[in-house]
Amino acid sequence: MPEGPLVRKFHHLISPFVGQQVVKTGGSSKKLQPAGLQSLWLQDTQVHGKKLFLRFDPDEEMEAPGSSPLPEPPQKEAQKEGAVDPKQAREPSGQKTPDGSSQSAELNPQGEDESECLEGDAPAGDAGRWLRVSFGLFGSVWVNEFSRAKKANKRGDWRDPSPRLVLYFGGGGFLAFYNCQMSWSSSPVVTPACDILSEKFHRGQALEALGQAQPVCYTLLDQRYFSGLGNIIKNEVLYRAGIHPLSLGSALSAPRREALVDHVVEFSTAWLQGKFQGRPQHTQVYQKEQCPAGHQVMKEAFGPPGGFQRVTWWCPQCQPQLSEEPEQRQFS
Numbered sequence: 432m433p434e435g436p437l438v439r440k441f442h443h444l445i446s447p448f449v450g451q452q453v454v455k456t457g458g459s460s461k462k463l464q465p466a467g468l469q470s471l472w473l474q475d476t477q478v479h480g481k482k483l484f485l486r487f488d489p490d491e492e493m494e495a496p497g498s499s500p501l502p503e504p505p506q507k508e509a510q511k512e513g514a515v516d517p518k519q520a521r522e523p524s525g526q527k528t529p530d531g532s533s534q535s536a537e538l539n540p541q542g543e544d545e546s547e548c549l550e551g552d553a554p555a556g557d558a559g560r561w562l563r564v565s566f567g568l569f570g571s572v573w574v575n576e577f578s579r580a581k582k583a584n585k586r587g588d589w590r591d592p593s594p595r596l597v598l599y600f601g602g603g604g605f606l607a608f609y610n611c612q613m614s615w616s617s618s619p620v621v622t623p624a625c626d627i628l629s630e631k632f633h634r635g636q637a638l639e640a641l642g643q644a645q646p647v648c649y650t651l652l653d654q655r656y657f658s659g660l661g662n663i664i665k666n667e668v669l670y671r672a673g674i675h676p677l678s679l680g681s682a683l684s685a686p687r688r689e690a691l692v693d694h695v696v697e698f699s700t701a702w703l704q705g706k707f708q709g710r711p712q713h714t715q716v717y718q719k720e721q722c723p724a725g726h727q728v729m730k731e732a733f734g735p736p737g738g739f740q741r742v743t744w745w746c747p748q749c750q751p752q753l754s755e756e757p758e759q760r761q762f763s
Contacts, residue, residue, distance in 0.1 A: 432481055432566045435628050435659020436703040441572040442478040443707070445485070448600055449473055453487075455599035463613055465596055473600070477619045480626055480658030483564040484619035561619050565612040573607040625658045627699050634692055641680045641688045648676035648743055649735055651695070660695065663717050664702075666744050668694040670716040675752040676733060676743045682753065722746040 433441070452472050456465035468487060475486035569592075571578065578592045594607040623631035640656035641647060651657055651665045669676050672691045680688065705712060719728050726748045734740035 432568070432661065433570055434661035434664055434699075434702075435480055435626070436699055436706055438481050438483060438566070438659070439478055439628060439703055440706040441566075442476060442483060444572060444574050445476050445483070445606060448598075448602070448604065448606060449476055451600040451602045453598050454601050457597035457599075458595050458608070459593040460595045460613065463596060465598075468596075468598065473598075477621055479619065479621040479623075480654055481565065481661070482620070484616075484621070485562045485564065486619075487560055487562060561616045563614050563616050563619070564608060567610045567612060570610040571608075573609065575604050577607055578609055622658065625654070625656055627657055627659045627664075627695055628703060632696065637692050637695075638685075638688050641683070641691065644679055644681040645735075646677045646733065647674060647680050647683070647691070648733055648741075649738075650680055652741065657695065659699065662741050662743075663714065664695065664699055665741070666717045667714055668698050670722065670744075670746060670750060671698065673750055675750045676745050677752065716744045716746060719744060722749055724749060 450473070453468050453470065456469050458465045471487040471489055473485060474488045477484045477486075573594075577594065580589045580591050583589050592609055594609050595611055596608040596613065597605060599605040623629040624633035624636060626632055637656050640650055640653065643650055648665060648669065651660055651668070652662070654660075665676075668691060671694045672687065674683065674687065674691060683691075702712060704710075715723050716728050722728055724746070726746045728744050728746055730742060730744050732740035733743045
């Protein structure tokens, strides 16, 4: 699924539609019944980690308590909504903003579950007005444009992807959501203390979690402490910190754990800034054969026993496994 920086970019693309009424709906979702959203007003949008929350109300005047302001790019020199970067226009997942200009929110597939799970068909009364959106494999948001097939499928057909949900707004634009799970909730589940891109991210809580007697590559993907952190960020920050993915957190010194948290925040923030500025993402070990130092990169799936195994890339020379650390196969 998309990681925190990309979901924040989705959030930024959706925000200009806040305050507009849904005048028409579409999409392939059978459980959601998109028609139930027609005539509702999009009143707010919030983001937490890898999830988006959209607030819908039947009346224009109604607003959600504590409505969040429209997000601004992380730097003043970031691209404005209407700007188009030539490189962005060539990216597979180009989106367009409400004024018709192209924006990109490309996704590196993570192999997450792409099934749709929905709780309830439509909001009822004052409850269930928040639509929670969780993205799966190749999940994306397109604005004023539909995704097109990039290649033929296994049967040789050039069939365009089918959006799960399409929302047409009174202002003339539309949003298309692809490969996502959607469910209604009475309020957004937002915990800034564990969101790696939040100003309220709790470093102390993260450092305490990293001190557990388990491989740090497991802890980094625990959304209770590092919400928004996915496989790309995991691999890149461990390489930058020079830490083997199977290093036990309890075996790492406090300064090394602090440095790892620094890399998490710095890499995630830089990735988000790059999204707004139209810069392509550059990785050092993720899906690479060699690290920047020219060493061969190893690749293997690691995960908790009985849990989800994630493909991990690391450099044995730049990230040596310490003698007090367990053998790799013990946790694979």
